[in-house]
Amino acid sequence: MWAQLSRVLFNSFLETLYMVGMSSTISFICGIPLGVFLHVTAKGEILERPKVNGVLSAVVNAARSTPFIILMVLLIPVTRMIVGTSIGINAAVVPLAVAAIPFVGRIVEGALKEVDRGVVEAAQSMGATPRQIIGKVLLPEALPAIISGLTLAVINLIGYSAMAGAVGGGGLGDLAIRYGYQRFRMDIMFATVVILIAMVQLCQALGDRMAGKARKS
Known part of the structure; x- marks a missing residue:
């Protein structure tokens, strides 16, 4: 029996990896530019657009304040339109990504706010364009x-x-x-x-190691 359960556990582990991997990739691709845009369009920044920033911030805050379980239900029509079903691991990727994108955006925005203002002003004084400041100053710092x-x-x-997984998404939660x-x-x-604890520990260890290498470079 344990041989069969081991296979089930392994398959559920792979499903969880797939869901987390796909949703992480999508949220990074969409959330990082979102965070950059939120920062550079804020008042006093290099591409100041207060009204646009205010509207986008309100949308991000609304998405972040919605509990995930409710967000999953609200996105059922969208999920069906994208993947053709509202259950399974592919369907779970949609609400997972949507939930993570505003979170990633705020993370990136917060990180960019911590960059020394003097470094940005020095780049501006040397004639750097906003794109150059973002790509060669803000993001590296x-x-x-x-x-x-x-x-x-x-x-x-x-x-x-x-x-x-508890509501039909598959993976370890479903198991x-x-x-x-x-x-x-x-x-x-x-x-x-x-x-799940092992996955979190490994992810945290890898993230800490990568962040440490980035600080030394």
């Missing part, structure tokens, strides 16, 4: 903080993926509910928790 923040985002997505809770198998519940 904020890279360690951005990496640490993105690590936190991935860890949050691991937790969200387990929650998505814990169907095999552990509903069949009163505490050993399976324990195994899924151990795997």
Whole structure:
């Protein structure tokens, strides 16, 4: 029996990796530019657009304040339109990514705010364009903080993926509910928790190492 359960655990682990990996990639691709835009369009910044920034900030805040389980339900029509179904690991990627994008955006925005204003002003005095300031000053200077923040985002997505599994998203959360809770198998519940903790620990260790290397470079 344990041989069969081991295969099920391994498959659920792979499903969780897929959900977290895909949603992380999408959230990074969309969230990092979002965070940069939020920063550079703020009052007093290099591309100041207060009205645009205010509207976008309100949208980001609204998305961040929506509980994930509610967000999943609200996005069911969108999820069906994109992947053709509202259950399964592919369907879970949609709300996971949508939940993570504003979070990543705020992380990047916060990291860029910590960059010394004098460095930006020095680049401006030398005639650097806004694109050059973003690519050669802001992002390199904020890279360690951005990496640490993105690590936190991935860890949050691991937790969200387990929650998505509880409502038909697949992965370790689905396994814990169907095999552990509903069949009163505490050993399976324990195994899924151990795997999730190990994933978080490994992710945190890798993120800390990458951030450390970025600080030294």
